[in-house]
């Protein structure tokens with residue numbers, strides 16, 4: 276059997292023991308050039324497309340975070356051969372479009388919304404029965420946004436109240452193509468519908484009211500499908516010709532801009548810092564944070580810009596900067612949706628008022644990120660307000676006080692954002708559990724401590740109460 280690293284939570288709902296940590300000012304600037312793990316969105320999709328292609332897909336730079344390992348295990352359970360050849364180097368022998376087989380057991384997607392929702396789309400187009408579940412965070416997240424439109428393929432879904440996981444799926448024997456306008460800005464919904472469309476005869480049409488990350492469209496083309504994308508005002512209309520023969524194709528996964536965000540924001544906030552993150556994915560539908568940090572006066576530059584594996588990448592350098600408040604329009608939210616917690620930390624060190632508009636989607640992430648971000652800041656002496664779907668943070672440019680303990684609510688991005696805050700605040704910042712960081716950024720603590728030149732992030736000496 277090829278080796279597949281074991282997920283850390285082997286049973287649905289079995290929470291591993293919490294791993295508290297605390298971060299403190301390193302006493303000097305963060306310095307160095309680092310790489311961060313592969314892009315999570317691209318990694319999930321590379322495994323899924325590999326499983327649907329004819330032939331063997333080689334993936335390099337795959338994120339070996341828990342979320343992606345769940346997708347790897349699911350693709351194996353659906354009949355693909357998934358093999359780890361070395362660090363980040365994986366091989367998938369696919370079964371062809373429509374060729375997935377019924378899994379023998381429940382598919383546990385752990386903490387991953389992307390895996391659960393995209394796999395709903397995959398399953399809808401195959402005549403099989405499957406049950407999806409996840410951890411306590413994922414079991415709270417809405418699934419109707421994918422299952423409702425997927426009903427028109429002929430698939431059937433039975434879930435808990437509110438359409439949540441665990442969810443039983445009966446895929447369609449002869450799936451119908453969809454024509455659907457996605458009411459929320461969600462690349463996961465768009466992607467699930469396109470994946471279902473692969474198995475349908477005829478043209479699937481998905482309209483989005485604002486552009487979201489387009490890794491699925493790019494990868495469909497890369498594997499040989501016919502995809503047309505047309506702009507109609509702000510709308511994007513994506514048309515996919517069903518039942519293509521996808522051909523295996525190599526995928527080089529760029530470094531994840533959503534992970535690069537943490538060391539780069541830390542460098543902007545810790546005096547004397549200069550940090551470079553190499554080979555970061557710079558797909559324009561992912562780079563809203565970097566534009567916003569520049570608008571705040573952040574010293575952030577791109578060198579060595581190039582195209583690798585069909586995606587733009589570059590080396591990003593951030594250096595300590597005095598930041599000012601910023602007004603971020605709602606239209607920018609899809610291009611930086613996972614970056615708001617760490618942007619809020621940056622705003623806590625800026626002079627002036629920051630307003631981030633249109634953040635309703637943050638309420639349905641691994642935690643209610645709007646509430647969790649307000650609580651993160653409040654625990655550390657920074658007042659933030661929510662007005663409708665906007666987050667407002669007004670500050671005078673002084674370092675944030677810190678000194679608090681942050682509840683992470685099973686949310687990796689809340690944990691990392693809090694630890695970044697502690698590196699720059701007057702007093703240390705503690706988090707109750709860092710275990711979920713491994714879902715997207717294994718090695719985070721070691722990398723940050725390497726930049727700090729010592730254990731700036733460490734387990735608190737005597738638990739959280741000192």
Ligand SMILES: O=C(O)C1=C[C@@H](OP(=O)(O)O)[C@@H](O)[C@H](O)C1
Nearest residue numbers: 316389460461462463464612613
């Ligand atoms: O398609 C994807 O890979 C993702 C889309 C986003 O979710 P939504 O589609 O729910 O906005 C994002 O928050 C998530 O981390 C990854």
Ligand SMILES: C=C(OP(=O)(O)O)C(=O)O
Nearest residue numbers: 386387388389390613640
């Ligand atoms: C929202 C996220 O992921 P997912 O929806 O895949 O759980 C994230 O990584 O911030």
